[in-house]
Amino acid sequence: MGVKTARMFSMPHSKGLWVAAAVAVCSLIGGFLITSHVAGLVEDVIAAQHQQKALAKLSEARTRLEGQVGAAISLGKGLRGYVIQDELTQEEFSKFGSELIDDVPFIRSLGLAPDNVVKFIYPYQGNEAAVGLDYQSVPGQWPSVQKAMESRSSILSGPVEMVQGERHMMVRVPVLPPAYPKQPIAERPYWGLATLVLDENALFQAAGLSERADGYRFAIISSRQSASGPDLIFGDSELVYSDAVSLPLVLPGDNKWEILSYPVGGWSTVSKEVWMTRLLGVIVTLIISTMAFLLIQEVAKVRAMALRDPLTGLANRRLLEDRMEQLVAISDRNGSGFEIFYLDLDAFKPINDSYGHAVGDKVLMEIGYRLQFQTRQTDTVARVGGDEFIVLAPGAMKEDERQGFLKRLMDQICQDFTLPGATIGLSASIGFASYPKEAGTIEDLLRIADARMYNQKSTRSVASQPAALATQTG
Structure with a gap:
């Protein structure tokens, strides 16, 4: 009778211990998993903030670069308005060219090519080899000239190898003199081409771009991939195949470029916030497991308030x-x-x-x-x-x-x-x-x-x- 009574009281007590132990173990495991998950979310937020800073840097650099190219195109249009006159001489062209570009460090030279044959150039000294150049005979330059003729609008091309042996970018401005006031562009005759040769290094410098600045690495690539991959235009070649953030560059013509940015030390995901999250998560899990669930609910609320479509990244x-x-x-x-x-x-x-x-x-x-x-x-x-x-x-x-x-x-x-x-x-x-x-x-x-x-x-x-x-x- 005594043994039977002892079993009746000892079995529920033993079962309660096992249930308590199981709940404790599950709470610990669940708490640790939740803590690890929350720490991962914090890491993602920190990485996202880091990337947002990089994108802000990119946006500033892109705006400056597009502004410099736009300024060059405006100068080209001014040149177009000047050159349509009779008996233009090299001396007159040099005077005008001096007034136009001497204060613009990234414009290396100006050229004027009636019927696509270079006749005038500024500065003349050092560029004599370009006079008489027929663009149609230069495979590296003719496609951009042809594009400017067909589109009847200004375009940016390059970088290309010049006849002088240097590598530069060019702004092509078709010269279309009107036969009468307000003649539509599409009906105007093609007179020739005005070309502004841009020193790419000076252009990027004028836009405030360098390979490394403020803890970030920068690069510009052509987004049209060849068999060997994207073409590097400027900057650090290692960024081409990294997880760098990027923005498209909107430039006239067929150029489809992207500007890339990547932190010198890589994307930061480790910080005191991450370690504090882990520590507090462990403490809270050991004291009371329900706190972890409250934290998850708060995280869910934050995620529910997100303003972006999760699939496309667009605004919701x-x-x-x-x-x-x-x-x-x-x-x-x-x-x-x-x-x-x-x-x-x-x-x-x-x-x-x-x-x-x-x-x-x-x-x-x-x-x-x-x-x-x-x-x-x-x-x-x-x-x-x-x-x-x-x-x-x-x-x-x-x-x-x-x-x-x-x-x-x-x-x-x-x-x-x-x-x-x-x-x-x-x-x-x-x-x-x-x-x-x-x-x-x-x-x-x-x-x-x-x-x-x-x-x-x-x-x-x-x-x-x-x-x-x-x-x-x-």
């Missing part, structure tokens, strides 16, 4: 609406207005059905990249639905500006998306609306743009949509 609807409200307030004060463009991909569901959601996600990310590449830095590109995007453009547009912008967006979107073994055709429907011309509230503005987009989609013929989603090539 919340951030878009916030910026629209800001523009409404600005517009109500100064009447500047703004435009929205509501874009919806055509036949996106068949892409997911045929290739899977992973490919569909890649298509959405590519669309986001194309929209960002086509828009200005002041514009906002947002993903507001599965395959729906909105471009928010500050400032009212004229009708021809709006149509031109719509065409550029459509041209970007409708480029094929290439996969190994297949090419996917893409198209989209776009609706637009203007504030305050067409609507007085954000809700009405979105409704108008949405209605126009769906009207375009409904009137699009079945034949114009990509009936065959992909052309097999493998």
Whole structure:
């Protein structure tokens, strides 16, 4: 009887010890895992902050460089306006060239080529070898000259090897004298070419760019990859294949460059904040496991408040609406207005059905990249639905500006998306609306743009949509 009674009391007590031990072990394991996870989030935040600082440096450098190139193009247009006169002599050209570029350190020389044959150059001394040069006979220079002729606009080319044996960049400005006032550019005769030769090292120096500055390494590459990879234009070659942050350089012509930045010591993820998080996490786990769950809830709240679309990195609807409200307030004060463009991909569901959601996600990310590449830095590109995007453009547009912008967006979107073994055709429907011309509230503005987009989609013929989603090539 005594043994039986002892078993009755000892078995529940033993079971309670095991349950308590199991709960304690689970709490410890869970707490340690949560602490490790939170520490990882803190590391990600620190790395993201580090990258944001690098992007801020890049943005400043990009603005300065694009400004210097723009200044060179403006000088080229001034040269174009001067040179269209009879009996121009080398002496006159040298006087004008001296006034134009002697105070601009990164412009090495000016050239004037009637019918694409160099006739005048400044400074003349040291550049005599270039006089009489027929651009058409120089394979390294003729494509950019031909591009300027065909586009009838200024372009930046290079770096190229000069006949003098040096490596420089060039601004090509087609000279198109009007036969009568306000003659359209497309109808003007081609007279020749004005060329500004830029010293790339001096140009980058004028833009405040160096290979290393303020703890960061910089480089500029051509984003068009050759068989050997991207071409290095400037800076540290090691950045080309690193996880450096980058921004596109918007320059006239076919140049598609990117500017890269990377910290001298690599991305920082270790700091006192990380070690304090681990230490406090261990202490809290040992004292009371529920504190870790409260911390996770706070982290979840912070993540839920994020303003970016997790797939594309674009603004989400919340951030878009916030910026629209800001523009409404600005517009109500100064009447500047703004435009929205509501874009919806055509036949996106068949892409997911045929290739899977992973490919569909890649298509959405590519669309986001194309929209960002086509828009200005002041514009906002947002993903507001599965395959729906909105471009928010500050400032009212004229009708021809709006149509031109719509065409550029459509041209970007409708480029094929290439996969190994297949090419996917893409198209989209776009609706637009203007504030305050067409609507007085954000809700009405979105409704108008949405209605126009769906009207375009409904009137699009079945034949114009990509009936065959992909052309097999493998």
